[in-house]
Amino acid sequence: MTExxxxxxxxxxxxxxxxxxxxxxxxxxxxxxxxxxxxxxxxGIIVSLVIGGWPALSKFGVGFLFSAAWNPxxxxxxxxxxxxxxxxxxxxxxxxxxxxxxxxxxxxxELCPARxxxxxxxxVELLAGIPSIVYGMWGLFVFAPLFARFxxxxxxxxxxxxxxxxxxxxxxxxxxxxxxxxxxxAIMILPFMAATLRELLxxxxxxxxxxxxxxxxxxxxxxxxxxxxxxxxxAIGAVMLGLGRALGETMAVTFIIGNSHTFPKSLxxxxxxxxxxxxNEFTEATSPIHTAALISLGLVLFLxxxxxxxxxxxxxxxxxxxx
Amino acid sequence: MLxxxxxxxxxxxxVGVATQAAAAGSISGAGATFPAPVYNxxxxxxKAQTQTALNYQAIGSGGGIKQIQASTVDFGASDxxxxxxxxxxxxxxxxxxxxxxxxxxxxxxxxxxxxLKMTGANLADIYRGAIKNWNDPILAKANPxxxxxNLPITVVHRSDGSGTTFLFxxxxxxxxxxxxSEVGANDSVQWPVGLGGKGNDGVAxxxxxxxxxxxxxxxxxxxxxxxxxxxxxxxxxxxxAPTAANFKAAAANAKWTEAPGFYLLLxxxxxxxxxxITGATFILMHAKQTDAAKGKDVLAFxxxxxxxxxxxxxxxxxxxxxxxxxxxxxxxxxKIVGPDGKPVYK
Numbered sequence: 001m002t003e004x005x006x007x008x009x010x011x012x013x014x015x016x017x018x019x020x021x022x023x024x025x026x027x028x029x030x031x032x033x034x035x036x037x038x039x040x041x042x043x044g045i046i047v048s049l050v051i052g053g054w055p056a057l058s059k060f061g062v063g064f065l066f067s068a069a070w071n072p073x074x075x076x077x078x079x080x081x082x083x084x085x086x087x088x089x090x091x092x093x094x095x096x097x098x099x100x101x102x103x104x105x106x107x108x109x110e111l112c113p114a115r116x117x118x119x120x121x122x123x124v125e126l127l128a129g130i131p132s133i134v135y136g137m138w139g140l141f142v143f144a145p146l147f148a149r150f151x152x153x154x155x156x157x158x159x160x161x162x163x164x165x166x167x168x169x170x171x172x173x174x175x176x177x178x179x180x181x182x183x184x185x186a187i188m189i190l191p192f193m194a195a196t197l198r199e200l201l202x203x204x205x206x207x208x209x210x211x212x213x214x215x216x217x218x219x220x221x222x223x224x225x226x227x228x229x230x231x232x233x234x235a236i237g238a239v240m241l242g243l244g245r246a247l248g249e250t251m252a253v254t255f256i257i258g259n260s261h262t263f264p265k266s267l268x269x270x271x272x273x274x275x276x277x278x279x280n281e282f283t284e285a286t287s288p289i290h291t292a293a294l295i296s297l298g299l300v301l302f303l304x305x306x307x308x309x310x311x312x313x314x315x316x317x318x319x320x321x322x323x
Numbered sequence: 324m325l326x327x328x329x330x331x332x333x334x335x336x337x338v339g340v341a342t343q344a345a346a347a348g349s350i351s352g353a354g355a356t357f358p359a360p361v362y363n364x365x366x367x368x369x370k371a372q373t374q375t376a377l378n379y380q381a382i383g384s385g386g387g388i389k390q391i392q393a394s395t396v397d398f399g400a401s402d403x404x405x406x407x408x409x410x411x412x413x414x415x416x417x418x419x420x421x422x423x424x425x426x427x428x429x430x431x432x433x434x435x436x437x438x439l440k441m442t443g444a445n446l447a448d449i450y451r452g453a454i455k456n457w458n459d460p461i462l463a464k465a466n467p468x469x470x471x472x473n474l475p476i477t478v479v480h481r482s483d484g485s486g487t488t489f490l491f492x493x494x495x496x497x498x499x500x501x502x503x504s505e506v507g508a509n510d511s512v513q514w515p516v517g518l519g520g521k522g523n524d525g526v527a528x529x530x531x532x533x534x535x536x537x538x539x540x541x542x543x544x545x546x547x548x549x550x551x552x553x554x555x556x557x558x559x560x561x562x563x564a565p566t567a568a569n570f571k572a573a574a575a576n577a578k579w580t581e582a583p584g585f586y587l588l589l590x591x592x593x594x595x596x597x598x599x600i601t602g603a604t605f606i607l608m609h610a611k612q613t614d615a616a617k618g619k620d621v622l623a624f625x626x627x628x629x630x631x632x633x634x635x636x637x638x639x640x641x642x643x644x645x646x647x648x649x650x651x652x653x654x655x656x657x658k659i660v661g662p663d664g665k666p667v668y669k
Contacts, residue, residue, distance in 0.1 A: 069513070070513060071512070071513040072484070072509045072510070072511045072512060072513070073506065073507035073508065073509045073512050073513065074507070140525065140528050144528075144532060145532050148532070172477050172518060172533060172536075173533070174477070174529060174532045174533035174536070175532065176518060176529065177518075254482065255520075255521055255525060258482075258518035259482030259518065259519030259520075259521070260514065260517075260518060260519060261513065270517075270518040270519070272482075276482075280482045280483040280484065280511070280519075280521065281483065281484045281511055282383075282484075283356075283382060283383025283384075283385060283386055283483070283484065284383045284384055284385040284386075284483065284484025284485060284510045284511065285385050285484060286384070286385040286388055286389075286403070286510070
């Protein structure tokens with residue numbers, strides 16, 4: 001899609017004046033340099049992650065990805081616990097944030113009285129500007145106790161012994177664990193997705209929407225069958241943006257996830273993510289294998305993010321082919 | 324173009340200022356976060372008196388060891404002592420600066436600080452999940468006459484690698500053979516049970532928010548947050564409170580003279596009122612200084628701190644070293660020599 005949408009760059013018309021030509025050359029050179037620098041940085045990061053992580057990767061092999069052992073005393077490391085934690089929290093956060101982000105965006109573009117449009121839009125953008133450490137502290141000191149009291153404890157006491165709900169809700173009733181971390185993540189990625197979706201919806205030509213209304217469609221019908229399909233490709237990009245942030249988020253998660261390297265067994269069980277594990281242990285990792293294992297974790301996160309972006313590209317391409 | 328010129332000029336200015344600052348006499352150190360507040364406080368007072376500035380970067384003990392091995396700093400700092408053979412491997416000399424204590428804290432509704440008595444073995448059993456409830460008969464045995472609630476125990480530990488965890492797990496290893504063989508001691512370990520909070524404040528927050536929980540924090544946190552602590556059993560079998568005097572007792576009674584390279588964890592030390600989970604934080608320097616004047620500056624700073632820094636340390640809830648230990652350290656400095664083989668500081 002992207003390839004067909006952007007026409008092949010037409011040959012640049014150069015100005016004949018020598019001054020203009022010089023400026024043009026410098027400009028081209030700078031742009032080329034910027035792009036090359038970016039690629040070089042990307043390549044450099046991958047190479048240094050592989051080199052730094054090599055002692056661990058060569059020692060544990062592929063088993064590094066599938067073992068849940070994480071024992072700094074015996075220097076045996078496996079990434080499975082943090083990988084699973086990262087994927088679960090990111091997916092849950094996306095699941096929670098997407099409907100709300102969509103709702104916010106639709107409300108702002110279709111339903112919101114003009115007077116409120118700006119304050120709500122600004123509030124969403126402000127939410128995006130809050131540093132993640134603030135979310136972490138808020139999560140630990142404010143959100144966790146409230147969550148434990150009004151959601152976790154009622155759920156735990158409502159669960160019948162042996163039921164699925166009981167399996168899902170076993171844990172320490174203090175508002176920490178996988179689900180609370182996912183909720184914090186959801187709040188963090190919500191503004192990004194909402195703001196991007198809103199911008200996307202605003203690109204729908206007024207004529208298209210107005211004709212749909214003119215045909216007698218309700219707001220819901222306009223949103224679901226006209227504007228949403230119109231921005232579908234861009235929306236996937238917005239979702240991936242949110243997912244990318246959720247995968248790499250560090251501080252807020254570290255505060256509240258409980259930081260246990262085992263597989264989480266329930267929604268309220270302690271877990272860990274790749275980013276939180278690195279943040280927790282990197283400063284005090286003294287043995288070379290420990291450091292290497294943490295760098296390897298970084299490489300794994302890099303590859304996961306890469307895979308997510310690749311998947312997004314693939315989806316976009318397929319969507320493009322369909323249209 | 325002007326902008327580029329401006330940037331270049333700015334960079335030149337910064338470099339110029341930096342070299343100037345170095346010339347005016349400055350020493351650099353990096354490492355443990357635990358003693359960073361007191362090092363910075365000392366540095367402030369020292370600079371006012373001597374014009375010598377100390378630039379200390381609290382990057383963590385692991386980082387401190389790596390930086391001194393790479394000789395990028397004048398001294399490294401670590402909460403986790405290096406054994407003599409490890410010091411020798413990199414040509415390092417180690418000495419302690421201040422002492423801290425680690426305090427088991429809990430959230431037991433209705434309990435006052437110091438009401439619960441705890442032994443090292445019981446603490447280890449709690450942390451490996453063998454004792455699961457506060458009404459366990461083993462806990463009741465250590466606490467005759469105290470009514471312990473029927474409340475599940477939630478174990479809270481540090482999630483980040485830390486010298487506090489190293490000291491705590493070393494203590495559990497010392498007290499319980501099970502712990503030593505199953506878990507061991509390190510600045511982060513594979514915890515059998517429980518959840519991890521980030522930093523002392525993270526552990527303190529989880530403990531406060533979870534009825535029935537138990538955690539371990541540095542003494543300053545337990546004191547400043549007025550947390551419910553347990554009395555620990557000392558080597559003589561007495562149950563004692565975590566106080567500055569009791570940490571000092573642990574350091575005073577310790578056999579520093581028999582500790583090669585000052586490698587000593589002040590765990591379960593003999594003598595009356597020696598708090599069993601006590602530890603010092605350490606400085607690492609190269610035994611052979613390439614720049615004798617720099618080595619002298621560093622040692623002069625710590626000599627000054629031993630003489631004048633006790634009040635500042637106590638204010639921040641650290642425990643100064645006893646006088647006899649300080650003298651021993653000063654004697655050990657004769658090992659730190661310049662390129663000419665003579666001690667850099669006397």
